[in-house]
Amino acid sequence: MHTLIRTSALALAAAATLVAGCAAQSNSASIYTPGQAQREQTLRFGVVETxxxxxxxxxQTGAGTIAGGAIGGIAAGSTIGNGGGSVAAGVLGAVLGGIAGSMAENKISxxxxxxxxxxxxxxxxxxxxxxxxxxxxxxxxxxxxxxGGTTRVTH
Structure with missing residues (x-):
């Protein structure tokens, strides 16, 4: 029972890390950072071609890899085999979980x-x-x- 609670807590912490690590900076023409506000900008006009x-x-923050590796290692290591088999399953689970977590972070971001x-x-x-x-x-x-090297297109 304690293993299940510990595994669930670690999985929840890893998932929270993944979600927090996926916050991305906006490239919207309508969103300015505090440092960009009240700065003079060069203005040019034109016509959209394409x-x-x-x-x-x-x-890529690495949060997906870490979270996936932790979840995969804990899940595989605590449910598969005993002794050396459990360790091997945990290592394989961590590697596969890390790959899956990295791919998930890539897609989410x-x-x-x-x-x-x-x-x-x-x-x-x-x-x-x-x-x-x-x-x-x-x-x-x-x-x-x-x-400052940033150009926005607006109407």
Whole structure:
């Protein structure tokens, strides 16, 4: 009974670590960090040439690998075999759980984005990738806001 409670508590802690580690920084044109607020931005105007859907990959924190490894190791080690067999099962469970956890973190942290190609009024072309939280269509007039290496496309 104590093993089941301990296993459940460790699995819950590992899952909480995974969820906390998946918080991703936004690439939305509508969200600013406190450090970006009240900063002057360069403003340019142009017309949308093309819009392409992309996936934005979040940062890999390692939380998925750690959580999956802990859950897999505990689950396999506490339920399979005795003695050396239990240790071997725990190691294999940890490896497989770590791989599965890493894959889960990778999938959870992905989000939809847009690659927006804009022809500026001076004829230059720019392509910006940002979160797909605003719709853009070819031919639309847009603004490009740039500051500190970050450019946003807005209406």
């Amino acid at each position: 819009v392409r859907e992309v996936l934005i990959q979040g940062e 992905q989000r939809r984005g847009l690659e927006i190609t804009v022809r500026l009024d001076n004829g230059d072309m720019r392509a910006i990738v940002q979160d797909a939280d605003e719709a853009f269509r070819p031919g639309e007039r847009v603004r490009l806001l740039s500051s």
